[in-house]
Amino acid sequence: MVDRLEATRRLLELAGDAPVLAGIAGPAFDLYRAGDRPENFYTWGAMGVVGGLGLGLALARPDRRVIVLDGDGSLLMNLGTLATIAAEAPPNLVHVVWDNEQYEVTGGQPTHTARGADLAAVARAAGVRRAETVRDLDTFCRTLERSLVEPGPWTIVVKTRPGRSGRAPIDALRFRFLDTEGFRRALGVAPA
Amino acid sequence: MHWQQEVARGMVRAGIGLAAYVPDSGMGPLLSALEACPAIRVLSVTREEEGLGVVSGAYLGGVRGALLTQTSGMGNSLNALASLNLPQRIPCLLLVTQRGELGEFNPAQVPLGRAIRPILDALGVQHYTPHRPQEAGDLVRHAAELAFASLAPVAVLLPRTFAGGNGA
Structure with missing residues (x-):
């Protein structure tokens, strides 16, 4: 099993200047802890929507690798997104799903991945051809490196150790997550 | 000019580059009109809040997006609207085909169709209704300009x- 915070740090080392979009709670908190940067976009609501957000950005910016950090609970809320990603098939989209088999931020209630649901298999069945499950950090890093150069879309399900990485950085995120224009600026987008 | 051509022209003139939709039976002509617009990428999504994610992501990358949905789909989108677009100030055009009003045959469409304006008002989302097909194009263009300005x-x-026509 992988430590999510450590894996997020390694991901930022490998990501270069690729934009990284993080889903609600754990993925966003650990992205902030691992290293805030202008190319990070944090959501703090809209559970289940970050995959669609990454799809839209990947379609709008085919010149950039787009990395999404999702969670098992969130993705289970919008499994249809996998079918839309497969149908549009943006080669530059890397959808990482941290799968700790629980709704961590609400107290650790088990998700259905704890009872056998296999999100990489769902992704493959939806038509995402590059869909893999990884269970250790080295395999994660190697798979991520491939996903950053080989055509996707990719779904990388990472089995992570349950448990929080510490107190949530809510005071910092309260302001940071509002900086939509700063993220667009980091991607070279002119003001709306 | 038919309403669907008016709306498509308004979207093109407003610089809309991506349109995500969950279909409504009344939306068919508009989808056909949009397919004929090379400037607009049209894509089908599985659920309306997913579509809001897609058009929001497009905005992050510098492309103006529109979500096409019937009123019931706005119901499916409310949490994304309230917890993504509004607090994070991500604009988009919402093109909503009205259900549950005059001519409706499906009773399941009526409560949300009737409630959609008060719901949007409660969220502070501005909404407009063209009364004649000929004014739909300008209204769509102005609504989109308002969205991306505000x-x-x-x-x-x-x-x-x-x-x-009837709906499903």
Whole structure:
């Protein structure tokens, strides 16, 4: 099993200047802890929507690798997104799903991945051809490196150790997550 | 000019580059009109809040997006609208085909169709309704310009009478 915070740090080392979009709670908190940067976009609501957000950005910016950090609970809320990603098939989209088999931020209630649901298999069945499950950090890093150069879309399900990485950085995120224009600026987008 | 051509022209003139939709029976002519617009990428999504994610992501990358949905789909989108677009100031055009008003045959469409304006008002989302097909194009263009100027979603509710026909 992988430590999510450590894996997020390694991901930022490998990501270069690729934009990284993080889903609600754990993925966003650990992205902030691992290293805030202008190319990070944090959501703090809209559970289940970050995959669609990454799809839209990947379609709008085919010149950039787009990395999404999702969670098992969130993705289970919008499994249809996998079918839309497969149908549009943006080669530059890397959808990482941290799968700790629980709704961590609400107290650790088990998700259905704890009872056998296999999100990489769902992704493959939806038509995402590059869909893999990884269970250790080295395999994660190697798979991520491939996903950053080989055509996707990719779904990388990472089995992570349950448990929080510490107190949530809510005071910092309260302001940071509002900086939509700063993220667009980091991607070279002119003001709306 | 038919309403669907008016709306498509308004979207093109507003610089919309991506349109995500979950279909409504009255939306068919508009989808056909949009397919004929090379400037607009049209894509089908599985659920309306997913579509809001897609058009929001497009905005992050510098492309103006529109979500096409019937009123029931706005119901499916409310949490994304309230917890993504509004607090994070991500604009988009919401093109909503109205259900549950005059001519409706499906009782399941009526409560949300009737409630959609008060719901949008409660969220502070501005919404407009063209009364004649000929004014739909300009209204859509102005609504989109308002959305991207104010960094907020703006809705245009398309009356059922434009589309004629029955719905599913």
